[in-house]
Amino acid sequence: MAPFENRLSLLPETILITIVSLLPIKDAVRTSILEKQWRYLWRSIPHVEINERLFATPLTGFDQQHSNIKLKGQNHKFIREFHFLEFGLKWLLHEKFPIPSFSLTFSNPQNWEDKIEKLIRLALKRNTKSLELDFSCLSWEEKLPLADSTLEKFDLPNFVYYYTHLESLKLVSCRFMDDKFTTIGRTLKSVTLAWVSIEDVSTLRRLLLSCPKIEYLSLSKCFDETDYVIESNTLETLVIDKCVDLLSLTIVATNLINFKYCGEVVQFGIIVSDKLQTADLDFGFVGMFVEEHGEQIVRLLDCLSPARSLIVSSYVMQVLPLVDVNPARNHARNLTIKTALHELEFEGISILLDSSPLVEEVGFEHGEHIIFEEDMAYYGYYAPTSPLTYWDRLIPSARGCVPNKLKVVEIIGFQGKPNEFNLLSNFVKYGRALKKLVLRAANKIGEEIAICMKDFAEENNAKFKVQVTSQDGVIYEGTQVKEVVQVI
Template sequence: MTRIRSRSLARAAHQEADFISQLPDEALSFIISKLPIDEAIRTSVLSKRWRRLWRFTPHLEIDGKRMIMPLAQRENPLEAQDPYSQLSRALNRGLTRYGLRISVILIRHSGDLPSCRFIHFPYSIAREEVVCWVKLAKFKKVKNLSLECEFFDMGTIENVLDIYEAVERRSKPDFPPGIFSGLFSLQLIHYTLSSPEPFVGCENLKTLILKNIYIDDETLEGILENCQGLENFSLLESYGFGKLQIHNPNLKVLQLSVLELDEIVVFAERLEVLLFDSLAYPGSLKIYSPSLRVIHSYSNSMLGQMFALSAGKQVLKASELLGNYRHFWDSRSNFFLSLSKFSIDMDLNDVQDCRLISTFMKLCTRLETLEITLPVHNDMTNRGIYWDLRVACNCVHDQLKFVYLRGFKGNNQEFEFLKHIITKGRKLVRITIICRQPIEEERLLTLSNASPKLSIVLKLKIHSAELELHEIQNRALISYN
């Protein structure tokens, strides 16, 4: 009797500690939706209750690499290129069953499916499986769709131009007219788009992300015309076009990254967030956005510099962006009037850059947050003294609250800028300084703060410029996507 009682007590204690089983089915299905589809289906072997839970998940993450791609092929893609190798034959057998498996998964899913992501191989485009999946997803009332063509055989391609030609040749799906209608958000990665017809009826599309897309001017213009309800548009690392003209009264967030453009025209009355990352300097740049609140302007991307050099151009820098509009700053065309946050990469040791920052802050009457990333290697052509005798503008006196300096080295001009801000910023709350090397902290401690609420945070991070920029970009994209 004692032994039976001890077992009963142990069983009861185990049941009390099993918090997961006490969760409702809706919560468990939501947790499962965070797993790739292969792991989500494996949960059905845990118990009878878990057998059907994956079918009610609000999101399906279908990744072809996990479903059919052997580990050896991931480590050695060249072996898969040999049609007579055992690995290549096994991969081909998996590809022939792959499309059917995904279709069966979509059919067996019960209820509505709000979100779905497909990562597939070019093989699925040639067999028109991708179009079939999108149609099934549309039948399941998917509102948020992500499609990505995965290229696992890039090991045989020797140069960048060959990669572009391969992408254009093998990633051209034949999407029928209006197939994307009814979606709220759409992400396309690694495709060639030759017609705007698939976007007919996309008036309700709010978010569109195009990355590594080959597209011509006419198709891009047609897509933007069909998506007049867009609020968030991202065009990243894409090519084939030379002009970007956006006339959209509903657009709120615009992100342009690693592009080679001859002309940029943006007329968006409600645009609030603008992100420029490593753009080849365009011949014409016109922006009308009276509601702009946030600007991010970066030029440190290595990939962006490669694009610009291949076109015989320079990367658009924040100083050039400001200088381009310096001649048009007045009460009617100044799109900095409503700006509350500005994140740029500039050299505080360069007198010309300092002059532009000073002029800019005089015009930003509502600026509260200023983020500056300093270059790893300083240009020694425009050295000089600037900040020590400057009179603070109203922005520094009465508006600026948060300052973020990344890549600080402790040079004299960098300290002079900090001194100018600390001793004259009456509303400052926090200054965060990310140092690339140890600095003299005593020089900061001896400064008299104009703001009684000011706190100064010093951090030492010795990274490459690319890693630092990646952190900034992730912070911006997470905030506004």
């Protein structure tokens, strides 16, 4: 064998295709320049992703033959879109073997309906089980809330509704007819809808009734309808993300395992079972502080009390102190709090800890959050007069005590600030079962202070370990820590 022979190319073509299929599509296409044998391997990738966001301005065909012509404005855009869609069609026409999944991302479908429908038809003929159609624009995220019928740029072709092998469907900015899901819905296990209109309260009910095997449902940035009613005995994961017009959410899902909600505080009516594993509540989208939100969130927490893992945002910590009745005790073993570690969150944190007696791991994601200081003052709630001694004044028998089973405390975004020290000292002082502190530094200062804390704990034979992760993701251990400490 020659010393510089490419051994990788000696592998069977089936293995090479497997290797190429593990790469992002942009990198997979680039392998075509390696050797003659690799030129068309990428076309055999079973998972077809045609994404204009990864598609560079073409320099072939028309562009090469007319290099002296300056393409501007709409002409340039037209040619680029033409080459993009032709690229997809050639890919699907090249091979005839089945493709497990087909994904198309294209922000201007209005003038290309025929080509897009041809792409979809070819994908279905190749027995795809996963279909993703995304016609949204990246800029939309920055302009929320958006609610306009023009956001639905493309109608799902009629022939798709009669396809009988689809297990996963994702429609983004793609109008659909919920009363036509009788056939396609029989095999669907996963449905994702984003930037689409939910026309009326019965839309989701009809959709779910047509999908007897559905396990995953995601509704993101949907609009129009104000009341969502979601009933399913098979649904395992439900995601509701920034649905702008939503006012009430009713869920009856006795098989639900994972629930994630991001948006405004609405009227919640939720029935789940002990199967619930994860509940993630993000109210970072809230733009106005309302006192009544406290009672609504407490009722929501009570409904989700079976969850083994609970994730909550800063707003929850701010409204809890305004409620006369605290949340019922939950069954969470893992608790994650997204917080600014502001004094106005302290009492809410202590209330939540007191409601989580079974917690074994607590994580604080320290970051920037809106603190409604003026609004809370309007309702008569002020920060502790001496915030740095707040946790010291809490004794184990008082509200906010450290759960007896707590083993791990983690701060993500550790900055080495007084409020962080004060909070940690409370866990160290009253954490009977505490075994580990994990400090993930947000900056160089936080990193250096965390290393000093680790070194101090080791020198004093603390009953717990301190793990430090730098802002670059490096874990400091042993002599490496000591060397860094000596430098600072």
